[in-house]
Each structure stands twice: as structure tokens, then as C-alpha cells.
Amino acid sequence: MAEKRDYYEVLGVSKSATDAEIKKAYHAMVKKYHPDLHPDDKEAEEKMKEVNEAYDVLSDKDKRAKYDRAGFAGVDPSYGAGSGAGAGGFGGFGGMGGFGDIGDIFGDIFSGFGGFGGMGGFGQSRQNPNAPRRGQDIRTDVQISFMDACKGVDVTVRVNRNEKCPQCHGSGARPGTSPETCPDCRGTGSVRTAQRFGGAVIQSTSVCPRCRGTGRIIREVCPGCSGQGVVRRPFTKTVSIPRGVDNGNTDRITGEGDCGINGGENGDIIIRINVKPDEMFEREGSDIYSEVPISYLQAALGDEITVPTIDGGEKFRIPPGTQNGTVFVLRNKGVYKLYRPTRGDHHFAVRVDVPKNLNRRQAELLKAFDDSLEERNKSDRKNIFDRMTGKFGK
Ligand SMILES: [Zn+2]
Ligand SMILES: [Zn+2]
Incomplete structure (x- = not known):
């Protein structure tokens, strides 16, 4: 040279x-x-x-x-x-x-x-x-209610993503000019x-120090993207979350993530579902668990009660002599399994409301009632004391 x-x-x-x-x-x-x-x-x-x-x-x-x-x-x-x-x-x-x-x-x-x-x-x-290089996936969280997770819901996803600059179509060069080969x-x-x-x-x-490895030199940068070829833009899309999703599940919007480079394919948007806990229901897989308060009279005499489920109130007859904490099961009243037509069960435990703040007369009536009880009226309570006595030797 x-x-x-x-x-x-x-x-x-x-x-x-x-x-x-x-x-x-x-x-x-x-x-x-x-x-x-x-x-x-x-x-x-x-x-x-x-x-x-x-x-x-x-x-x-x-x-x-x-x-x-x-x-x-x-x-x-x-x-x-x-x-x-x-x-x-x-x-x-x-x-x-x-x-x-x-x-x-x-x-x-x-x-x-x-x-x-x-x-x-x-x-x-x-x-x-x-x-060609694939665009990045974008991760985003979506919060939905317990009931929406059971029933399915449309959610609107908002992200910021890289899009090909509309002015230079990704070249990074001022419109009318083009990048030069380094x-x-x-x-x-x-x-x-x-x-x-x-x-x-x-x-x-x-x-290459001149082009920093890009292989191209941009003499006049595109004002729309400062020569980056991509712009950051907000993106909104409504997606249907299927019934039966659970906390931590993810969903994917294919091809809506960051744009690919050099003709590479776009990344995806990955949605992570956060389900807000419910006051009344708990969930394990497709089964629902809840507690239903009943009066001690209902527990003793039996009654038709209304059990709140994800479908609304469900009639259920509890038998006479139902003990506190007894669990009943409503078959197929749980959550739909994801993408399937079958459902889990609804388990509910009855909690007997013990009356409070009794006045003297009420207390006397109750005592009289208790005095009237015979051996055959007693249930697990008696049995538990018997078993304990046996166990501890006295
Ligand atoms: Zn541009
Ligand atoms: Zn170079």
C-alpha cells in the first residue's frame, strides 16, 4: 500500500x-x-x-x-x-x-x-x-379475579415493545438515504x-471498530429512531383468558413481542396470570373449597341450605345431627379443567354457629334442654371423651 x-x-x-x-x-x-x-x-x-x-x-x-x-x-x-x-x-x-x-x-x-x-x-x-435475529419475548403480568379465572375473561394487555421504525423501515438511515456497507x-x-x-x-x-460489528455505516441517521431502526411503542391487545386458568399460568401471544432484526421473526408476549384470592372460595386445581355457616338448630334437626358456589346458590339438604366441620361434596360444581369440558368438585365444610350473648331465660332453656339429653342424643363429643379416657388411662 x-x-x-x-x-x-x-x-x-x-x-x-x-x-x-x-x-x-x-x-x-x-x-x-x-x-x-x-x-x-x-x-x-x-x-x-x-x-x-x-x-x-x-x-x-x-x-x-x-x-x-x-x-x-x-x-x-x-x-x-x-x-x-x-x-x-x-x-x-x-x-x-x-x-x-x-x-x-x-x-x-x-x-x-x-x-x-x-x-x-x-x-x-x-x-x-x-x-436474521428473533425479537425478544416480552413478559407481562395480568391480574384477574378468582371468579374470572373460573369462568374465563377478556383482558387487555398493554406493553411497550420494539417496532420497526415506520420512517426508515428498520434501516436506521434517514428516509431517502440508505446505510452503506462498512x-x-x-x-x-x-x-x-x-x-x-x-x-x-x-x-x-x-x-470491526468502525461499524461496531454491524457491517453497516449510517451517514445520516433516521430522525424517527436515531438510527436504531426500531422505535419503542405502546401496544395494546385484548386476549381471551380461558376458563380454568390458575394463578401462575402463562399465556402467549405469538409474534406480538419485540420485532425481529434483519427479517428475523418477532418475539412473543408472554402473559403471566395472577389470580386474586377470593374471600369465600379456595381452590386447589379444579376443586373448590369453602365453609358454610349453619345454625346449631339446622345442625341438629337437618335442613335444606343454600351453598354459595361459583355458579351461584346451590340447594343442599344437610342431614339431622350434622357435626361441626363435616365436609360435603357437590360433584362437578368446581372449576372447569383448562381446555376440557369436565369440572372439579366443590367441597364445603359446615361451621356450626354457636349462639352468643344469651340472656338468663335463654340460658335456662338451654340448660333444661341439655338436662333432657340422653345417651343416644350424644354424638362424637361423648365418643372423643371416652377415647381420651381410654388413651390416658383415666
Ligand atoms: Zn428510523
Ligand atoms: Zn465494519
């Missing part, structure tokens, strides 16, 4: 050129040498590279000042050692001097052996930056560099 040309000379501007003049000159050069206009033209490619490098420095106030002061060495500490590409941890090439582009030189030498480019380990091996890596996103390590020269691959 020929000796490096002065950056001002490359862009064809004077040393006192204004920023605007530099930009204008650069644009003219891009139009002249852009690789798209000169496919497979090695010379144009080199020119473009030279122009980009010059513009990189002269368009940056700080770099330009350093260049004006110290020349190439002012802006590139590895000047004289080729592109230097910043890879690996082996330190610079200091003092090698004299070669324009050592990477190319060793590239040529090693090309005879084949396969050195992929040596890996020293650089970062990368996938093709332009390969001249340094020719769109691959990685560059090969040669490094001297002890006596050996090792060629490695690293992320």
Missing part, C-alpha cells in the same frame, strides 16, 4: 476548511467512490476507505486538532502499524513503523496456509451481523488483524 496521504489532501480541502466545507467535500467523495457504484473495484474501495478515515478525523474537532499538531501519530497511536484495529489484549505494535497496513501483508502471507483467519480465541469470533469490514462486521506475539505472528478476527 502506498504511503498515507494527508487527510486534507484526501478530501481536497484546505487546512483552514470549515466543518461545513469538510462535510461537503466528504459527501462529494462518497458519491464518487461509494462501493455500490463500483462493485468489485478494489481501487474505489481503497479510496473510500481513505476518505472515511480522513473524514473520521477531520469531522471530529478534537481529533482534527491532534492531527494538526502531530500528524497521523496524533490520532492513531499505532500509526505505522496498520489498522491496529484494537483487538485482543496483546498491546500495540509500537515501533514496527513503515508498513502501511500490516494486516493486509500478513493476510497475504497466511492466505497460502488457508484457514488462519478463523483461528479464534484471540479475537472475538462473531456471527454474521446481518443474519468499507473496513466489507459488511462482515469483523476485521482480521495480525499481531506479533513473541516471535510468532498471529492473525485474529475482531469486531
Whole structure:
């Protein structure tokens, strides 16, 4: 490679050129040498590279000042050692001097052996930056009531997601312009560099510093997305939660997550269902559990009672002599199994309400009643005392 040309000379501007003049000159050069206009033209490619490098420095106030002061060495500490590409941890090439582009030189030498480019380990091996990538899944929580979980419900899901920018259609370039293929890596996103390590020269691959591995350079960024190609947008969708869902279940809206990159498919929205507990019902799988208060009279004489279920009040006849805590089962009155036509059961325990705040007369009546009880009227209470006596020996 020929000796490096002065950056001002490359862009064809004077040393006192204004920023605007530099930009204008650069644009003219891009139009002249852009690789798209000169496919497979090695010379144009080199020119473009030279122009980009010059513009990189002269368009940056700080770099330009350093260049004006110290020349190439002012802006590139590895000047004289080729592109230097910043890879690996082996330190610079200091003092090698004299070669324009050592990477190319060793590239040529090693090309005879084949396969050195992929040596890996020293650089970062990368996938093709332009390969399709699937968008991210978005996780969101939805809170529904106990009853809605039993019956099914429509919920509205609101998320923020990445969408392809409508202005640039994902390219990141200002509408009317298009991203350019990175001249340094020719769109691959990685560059090969040669490094001297002890006596050996090792060629490695690293992320292209110019395009940061994207393989593309955007000269004029899209104002809609600041060059990202995607925009963050709120997204709302109503989904039907099926009957029988339970706390912690998840549902998925396929293809409505973050948009894919480079034509990759979209991610999904994953909805996690949180079911609010109910005051009256508890649930285990598709079975429901509840407690029903009855009077001691109903417990003693039996009665038809109304049991609250998820379908509403259900008539049930409790037998005379029902004990506190007895569990009854209403078959097929539980929750529908998810995506099935069958249901669980409803289990309810009766809780006998013991009368409180009795007045003297009521208390006397109750005592008289209790005195009237015979052995055959007694139930588990008696049996429990008998068993305890037996157990504890007295
Ligand atoms: Zn855009
Ligand atoms: Zn690149």
C-alpha cells in the first residue's frame, strides 16, 4: 500500500476548511467512490476507505486538532502499524513503523496456509451481523379475579415493545438515504488483524471498530429512531383468558413481542396470570373449597341450605345431627379443567354457629334442654371423651 496521504489532501480541502466545507467535500467523495457504484473495484474501495478515515478525523474537532499538531501519530497511536484495529489484549505494535497496513501483508502471507483467519480465541469470533435475529419475548403480568379465572375473561394487555421504525423501515438511515456497507469490514462486521506475539505472528478476527460489528455505516441517521431502526411503542391487545386458568399460568401471544432484526421473526408476549384470592372460595386445581355457616338448630334437626358456589346458590339438604366441620361434596360444581369440558368438585365444610350473648331465660332453656339429653342424643363429643379416657388411662 502506498504511503498515507494527508487527510486534507484526501478530501481536497484546505487546512483552514470549515466543518461545513469538510462535510461537503466528504459527501462529494462518497458519491464518487461509494462501493455500490463500483462493485468489485478494489481501487474505489481503497479510496473510500481513505476518505472515511480522513473524514473520521477531520469531522471530529478534537481529533482534527491532534492531527494538526502531530500528524497521523496524533490520532492513531499505532500509526505505522496498520489498522491496529484494537483487538485482543496483546498491546500495540509500537515501533514496527513503515508498513502501511500490516494486516493486509500478513493476510497475504497466511492466505497460502488457508484457514488462519478463523483461528479464534484471540479475537472475538462473531456471527454474521446481518443474519436474521428473533425479537425478544416480552413478559407481562395480568391480574384477574378468582371468579374470572373460573369462568374465563377478556383482558387487555398493554406493553411497550420494539417496532420497526415506520420512517426508515428498520434501516436506521434517514428516509431517502440508505446505510452503506462498512468499507473496513466489507459488511462482515469483523476485521482480521495480525499481531506479533513473541516471535510468532498471529492473525485474529475482531469486531470491526468502525461499524461496531454491524457491517453497516449510517451517514445520516433516521430522525424517527436515531438510527436504531426500531422505535419503542405502546401496544395494546385484548386476549381471551380461558376458563380454568390458575394463578401462575402463562399465556402467549405469538409474534406480538419485540420485532425481529434483519427479517428475523418477532418475539412473543408472554402473559403471566395472577389470580386474586377470593374471600369465600379456595381452590386447589379444579376443586373448590369453602365453609358454610349453619345454625346449631339446622345442625341438629337437618335442613335444606343454600351453598354459595361459583355458579351461584346451590340447594343442599344437610342431614339431622350434622357435626361441626363435616365436609360435603357437590360433584362437578368446581372449576372447569383448562381446555376440557369436565369440572372439579366443590367441597364445603359446615361451621356450626354457636349462639352468643344469651340472656338468663335463654340460658335456662338451654340448660333444661341439655338436662333432657340422653345417651343416644350424644354424638362424637361423648365418643372423643371416652377415647381420651381410654388413651390416658383415666
Ligand atoms: Zn428510523
Ligand atoms: Zn465494519
